[in-house]
Amino acid sequence: xxxxxxxxxxxxxxxxxxxxxxxxxxxxxxxxxxxxxxxxxxxxxxxxxxxxxxxxxxxxxxxxxxxxxxxxxxxxxxxxxxxxxxxxxxxxxxxxxxxxxxxxxxxxxxxxxxxxxxxxxxxxxxxxxxxxxxxxxxxxxxxxxxxxxxxxxxxxxxxxxxxxxxxxxxxxxxxxxxxxxxxxxxxxxxxxxxxxxxxxxxxxxxxxxxxxxxxxxxxxxxxxxxxxxxxxxxxxxxxxxxxxxxxxxxxxxxxxxxxxxxxxxxxxxxxxxxxxxxxxxxxxxxxxxxxxxxxxxxxxxxxxxxxxxxxxxxxxxxxxxxxxxxxxxxxxxxxxxxxxxxxxxxxxxxxxxxxxxxxxxxxxxxxxxxxxxxxxxxxxxxxxxxxxxxxxxxxxxxxxxxxxxxxxxxxxxxxxxxxxxxxxxxxxxxxxxxxxxxxxxxxxxxxxxxxxxxxxxxxxxxxxxxxxxxxxxxxxxxxxxxxxxxxxxxxxxxxxxxxxxxxxxxxxxxxxxxxxxxxxxxxxxxxxxxxxxxxxxxxxxxxx
Numbered sequence: 128x129x130x131x132x133x134x135x136x137x138x139x140x141x142x143x144x145x146x147x148x149x150x151x152x153x154x155x156x157x158x159x160x161x162x163x164x165x166x167x168x169x170x171x172x173x174x175x176x177x178x179x180x181x182x183x184x185x186x187x188x189x190x191x192x193x194x195x196x197x198x199x200x201x202x203x204x205x206x207x208x209x210x211x212x213x214x215x216x217x218x219x220x221x222x223x224x225x226x227x228x229x230x231x232x233x234x235x236x237x238x239x240x241x242x243x244x245x246x247x248x249x250x251x252x253x254x255x256x257x258x259x260x261x262x263x264x265x266x267x268x269x270x271x272x273x274x275x276x277x278x279x280x281x282x283x284x285x286x287x288x289x290x291x292x293x294x295x296x297x298x299x300x301x302x303x304x305x306x307x308x309x310x311x312x313x314x315x316x317x318x319x320x321x322x323x324x325x326x327x328x329x330x331x332x333x334x335x336x337x338x339x340x341x342x343x344x345x346x347x348x349x350x351x352x353x354x355x356x357x358x359x360x361x362x363x364x365x366x367x368x369x370x371x372x373x374x375x376x377x378x379x380x381x382x383x384x385x386x387x388x389x390x391x392x393x394x395x396x397x398x399x400x401x402x403x404x405x406x407x408x409x410x411x412x413x414x415x416x417x418x419x420x421x422x423x424x425x426x427x428x429x430x431x432x433x434x435x436x437x438x439x440x441x442x443x444x445x446x447x448x449x450x451x452x453x454x455x456x457x458x459x460x461x462x463x464x465x466x467x468x469x470x471x472x473x474x475x476x477x478x479x480x481x482x483x484x485x486x487x488x489x490x491x492x493x494x495x496x497x498x499x500x501x502x503x504x505x506x507x508x509x510x511x512x513x514x515x516x517x518x519x520x521x522x523x524x525x526x527x528x529x530x531x532x533x534x535x536x537x538x539x540x541x542x543x544x545x546x547x548x549x550x551x552x553x554x555x556x557x558x559x560x561x562x563x564x565x566x567x568x569x570x571x572x573x574x575x576x577x578x579x580x581x582x583x584x585x586x587x588x589x590x591x592x593x594x595x596x597x598x599x600x601x602x603x604x605x606x607x608x609x610x611x612x613x614x615x616x617x618x619x620x621x622x623x624x625x626x627x628x629x630x631x632x633x634x635x636x637x638x639x640x641x642x643x644x645x646x647x648x649x650x651x652x653x654x655x656x657x658x659x660x661x662x663x664x665x666x667x668x669x670x671x
Contacts, residue, residue: 193278194220194228194270200283201268207258207288208562211548212569215241215286218248218268226272233267233281241266241286250284255546255562258288259326292379294326295386296334302477302497303355303391304409309363321353321389323375330378339388340372347393349373355391363397392495402492403429403440403482409495410480412462416470416500424453424498427460429482440482445493447478453498455480462496470500471538504590508537508545517599522574522641529565530558530600535586545588552581558600560584566598574641578602608639610647625669631658634665 196218203216220228230248232238241264242253250266266284271277298321305319325332336349346359346369355371370392375385392409396402405427412425429440442460444453453476454463460482468476476498483491511534518531537545549560557580559569566582580600587593612634619632638645649665651658660667 191274191278192223193280194222194272195280196220196270196282200285202285204287204289206291207256208291208293209252209256210559210562211252211255212559213252215250215252216284218250218282218284220270220280222272226274228270228272231269233269236267238266240264256288258290263287290328290331292327292331292377292383295383296323296325296375296377298323298375298385298387298389300411301387301389302409302411302495303389304495306394306396306404306408307361309361309395309397315356315358318355318357318393319391321355321373321391323385325377333378334375336373336375338371339374341370347371361395363395367395369393404492405429405482405494409497411497411499413499413501414464414468415503416468417503418464420464420467422464424462424464427462427480427494427496429492439485441485442480442482445479445481447476468500470502471506473500475499502539504539504588504592506538507592508535508586508588508594510535510584510586510594510596513596515596515598517601519601519603522572522602522605524568526568526570529567532565533584534564537588545586548585550583552583555580558582572602574602574604604644606640606644610636610638612636621669627670629669631667631669
């Protein structure tokens with residue numbers, strides 16, 4: 128097949144004439160048809176030379192082109208509090224052939240956190256994201272045209288999760304204890320260092336510390352490093368114990384303060400008296416709430432400081448064990464759990480342990496021992512409210528406004544916080560769950576189709592324990608429009624001998640309200656024995 132690539136119709140005609148001279152005929156589609164059976168090499172050469180001289184080139188069918196993305200890769204950053212259903216990014220491609228393009232994820236790849244609209248290329252959030260769990264995602268996208276077989280191209284989408292200040296600082300320990308000799312303490316010497324951690328990043332995780340209580344006469348100060356220092360001399364005879372409450376604050380906007388304050392207990396002693404000193408002050412031990420009993424927790428030990436050894440030391444629990452959950456070996460100071468612990472009942476136990484001289488009980492010292500009960504996932508999360516009443520809203524309820532709030536609580540602390548999800552049991556698409564755990568209206572109610580909606584709120588923890596609560600939303604009709612007659616006034620002529628029950632005329636009216644509130648009923652204002660009206664269709668009939 129040969130086509131003359133010339134803008135001149137005359138030139139194309141000249142090609143056809145010359146082809147006739149050389150014994151060939153071309154049809155309307157430009158295909159060469161042999162008029163005779165001459166097929167030798169000379170004839171072919173002449174035809175080729177003729178086409179070259181006159182600008183006639185082989186018509187090579189252009190191959191179908193694949194869609195092409197406007198960019199590759201796509202890069203986007205989203206906040207970690209992005210709501211389910213919100214837009215992450217739109218991917219877009221073009222096709223030179225003008226074919227319709229559809230989009231999907233790489234075949235065989237699953238991205239449960241995201242969904243993609245095959246027509247628009249909108250990638251939206253399908254599951255909650257948490258930067259502290261995963262800070263970025265890489266998605267593979269395919270664009271396909273409608274050819275057979277379809278042509279396709281691929282692109283990558285890089286999603287970076289931006290941090291928001293959603294984690295408050297937490298102290299690594301909430302109990303600190305230090306014993307200081309009043310004649311062995313320089314001003315501005317570090318007493319103890321407190322430490323807190325923040326799961327956020329950047330300024331959201333930059334911490335400062337401050338003393339909120341117990342700092343009599345500004346005797347202590349706390350530095351940004353967490354170092355607690357004494358700014359004034361300590362005097363055993365003036366005050367023997369300080370209990371400081373220290374809080375941590377992050378650098379977010381707005382900032383978050385620590386959930387629990389740390390307690391720093393400073394005991395002031397003097398070398399003028401003989402007292403044993405514990406090897407640590409305070410002690411802190413961890414034990415699992417499902418630990419078998421009896422179970423060793425740890426060991427405390429003390430010795431005399433800067434004095435010759437007196438008698439043998441004996442250990443005992445002074446306070447903090449009213450439920451008799453622990454036992455302390457009087458000789459070696461070994462602490463044991465003797466009854467099962469429950470973190471949901473008590474997440475920690477504060478004990479005071481004493482070491483006394485068995486020859487002279489006045490030679491003694493106490494120390495704080497904190498036993499932290501570590502959590503196991505043994506509690507099902509709870510959705511609140513657990514037994515909700517139906518939520519009644521107006522049919523004109525504003526789009527984007529919250530209908531009600533839900534909360535999810537979990538007595539366990541293992542793993543991440545439990546996550547809420549929303550399922551519309553009728554699949555109506557009218558509601559969504561915001562990152563603030565609000566049920567929000569996404570679009571206007573369609574009271575013509577439905578006036579009651581069933582929602583299922585699910586709360587699930589990392590251990591696949593969950594709770595589900597069903598909510599019912601009832602739409603209340605808004606009757607704020609009066610009906611209007613169409614065609615008022617009406618005129619009809621009736622023969623005096625018209626038979627009873629004969630239709631006279633029909634009146635019509637319209638009400639702008641929707642649903643049952645917009646249904647119009649007809650009646651006659653003046654009672655009469657001559658006419659009656661159908662309350663449904665407005666038809667007026669003669670009675671006699």
